[in-house]
Every structure is written in C-alpha cells, then in structure tokens.
Amino acid sequence: MVNTNKEDYFGRMNDPTGSAFLEGPCGDSMEFYLTIEDDKIIEVRFYTEGCAATQSCGAVTAALAKGRTIAKALCISPGEVIENIKDLPDDHRHCSILSVSTLYRAIAEYLLKI
Numbered sequence: 825m826v827n828t829n830k831e832d833y834f835g836r837m838n839d840p841t842g843s844a845f846l847e848g849p850c851g852d853s854m855e856f857y858l859t860i861e862d863d864k865i866i867e868v869r870f871y872t873e874g875c876a877a878t879q880s881c882g883a884v885t886a887a888l889a890k891g892r893t894i895a896k897a898l899c900i901s902p903g904e905v906i907e908n909i910k911d912l913p914d915d916h917r918h919c920s921i922l923s924v925s926t927l928y929r930a931i932a933e934y935l936l937k938i
Contacts, residue, residue: 826887826908833886837869842934848922852878856930865889877916884908885923
C-alpha cells in the first residue's frame with residue numbers, strides 16, 4: 825500500500841508543465857497539476873471539491889505518480905488505486921477512474937506541448 829497524506833498532494837499549482845480538468849459521471853470534478861523534468865514527474869498536485877472517495881482516489885493517484893517516469897505513470901490503473909484504498913465502497917469505484925483519467929489527460933497535455 826502506498827503511504828498517502830492528502831495534504832501532501834492537495835491543492836492547485838502555479839505554472840505546471842501539465843494540467844487537466846475532468847468531470848465525472850457523478851458530478852464530481854478532478855484537477856491534476858504536474859511538474860515534469862527529464863521525463864520524470866517531480867511534483868504532482870490534485871484538486872477536487874468532491875466526496876471523500878474522490879479525494880482519496882486523487883491522493884493515491886498523485887502519490888503513485890510522483891517520482892515516476894511518464895511511461896511508468898501511464899501504467900497506473902484504476903485497479904491499482906483501488907488496491908491502495910482501504911474499504912473503498914463499490915459504488916465509488918468510478919472515482920478511481922476519474923482520478924487516473926485526469927492524470928492521463930495532464931500527461932497528454934504536457935506531451936502535446938513539448
């Protein structure tokens with residue numbers, strides 16, 4: 825299990841090298857902000873006003889992405905996020921898809937700029 829403290833990753837970032845916003849089917853939204861140097865994610869932040877499950881999924885996704893290369897970050901799956909959250913209710917598993925999809929979009933935004 826990845827050790828996450830939401831406060832380490834929660835909040836917006838000024839001047840990210842990649843960022844994204846997505847809204848999930850439940851109405852919760854997620855933002856991801858990345859600083860990427862030499863193909864490695866050196867800083868990652870997320871922001872949501874969503875439910876506790878959405879916040880937990882954002883924090884786990886951010887923790888999993890930090891320090892990874894772009895290629896390795898693109899291997900993060902919603903299943904891996906779920907495995908790292910104790911007692912995520914079945915009806916909130918879509919939150920893991922939202923967080924991972926937002927991360928992917930932030931990476932794609934970065935790649936389209938370089």
